[in-house]
Amino acid sequence: MHSDSWALKAKKLGLRSRAVFKLEEILSKTQALRHDSLVLDIGSAPGGWSELIKSIAPSSEVYAIDLLPMDPIKGVRFFQEDLMNLEAIEEISSLKLKFNLVISDLAPNLTGIRAVDEENIYELNIVTLKTAITYLNKSTGSFIIKTFQNSLFKKLRTQMEKSFHLVQTYKPAASKSKSGEIYLFGDKPL
Numbered sequence: 614m615h616s617d618s619w620a621l622k623a624k625k626l627g628l629r630s631r632a633v634f635k636l637e638e639i640l641s642k643t644q645a646l647r648h649d650s651l652v653l654d655i656g657s658a659p660g661g662w663s664e665l666i667k668s669i670a671p672s673s674e675v676y677a678i679d680l681l682p683m684d685p686i687k688g689v690r691f692f693q694e695d696l697m698n699l700e701a702i703e704e705i706s707s708l709k710l711k712f713n714l715v716i717s718d719l720a721p722n723l724t725g726i727r728a729v730d731e732e733n734i735y736e737l738n739i740v741t742l743k744t745a746i747t748y749l750n751k752s753t754g755s756f757i758i759k760t761f762q763n764s765l766f767k768k769l770r771t772q773m774e775k776s777f778h779l780v781q782t783y784k785p786a787a788s789k790s791k792s793g794e795i796y797l798f799g800d801k802p803l
């Protein structure tokens with residue numbers, strides 16, 4: 614399906630974002646979401662992923678964070694904050710090593726200068742990976758992160774392999790083929 618068709622489908626279904634289809638495909642392949650999971654959604658606005666988690670697993674508990682505001686979702690605790698300040702959110706920082714699933718759809722603002730953008734994406738991905746390791750349960754934790762196929766992708770995957778027992782790469786059907794967007798899945802922190 615063309616990427617505009619995914620956007621149209623999302624609109625027709627009343628979904629908050631086209632990104633929902635991407636997470637849905639990865640979750641169905643990895644079975645990373647259990648009915649009672651504690652989930653941290655990083656870069657959550659406008660809320661498509663959080664809403665999907667609650668619809669697949671209504672008993673799950675979701676904490677979500679974004680720089681931008683997000684309309685409320687029942688059962689989702691949202692914090693309008695920079696990921697860099699996550700530690701300061703007492704309600705979340707008191708849950709270290711407890712989350713079953715951390716999902717990140719973060720993307721930095723692009724400058725158009727390839728080397729700078731690739732470095733910024735990598736740095737943001739590494740901060741997110743460190744956050745995931747700090748917050749995920751050691752035996753049941755799973756991590757899904759959006760990144761981009763660029764010259765630093767291999768370096769990021771190597772860092773993921775140092776952090777998880779299992780690492781897999783996903784390119785969901787709803788992801789624009791030209792966008793370079795790609796997802797890494799990490800299971801069971803080392």
Ligand SMILES: C[S@@+](CC[C@H](N)C(=O)[O-])C[C@H]1O[C@@H](n2cnc3c(N)ncnc32)[C@H](O)[C@@H]1O
Nearest residue numbers: 630632656658659660661662679680695696718
């Ligand atoms: C592609 S959107 C997420 C879409 C979301 N997964 C959905 O399905 O609705 C990426 C989000 O990352 C957020 N973001 C980027 N940098 C951030 C940061 N440092 N801290 C928190 N959120 C950030 C942006 O504000 C943006 O809303």
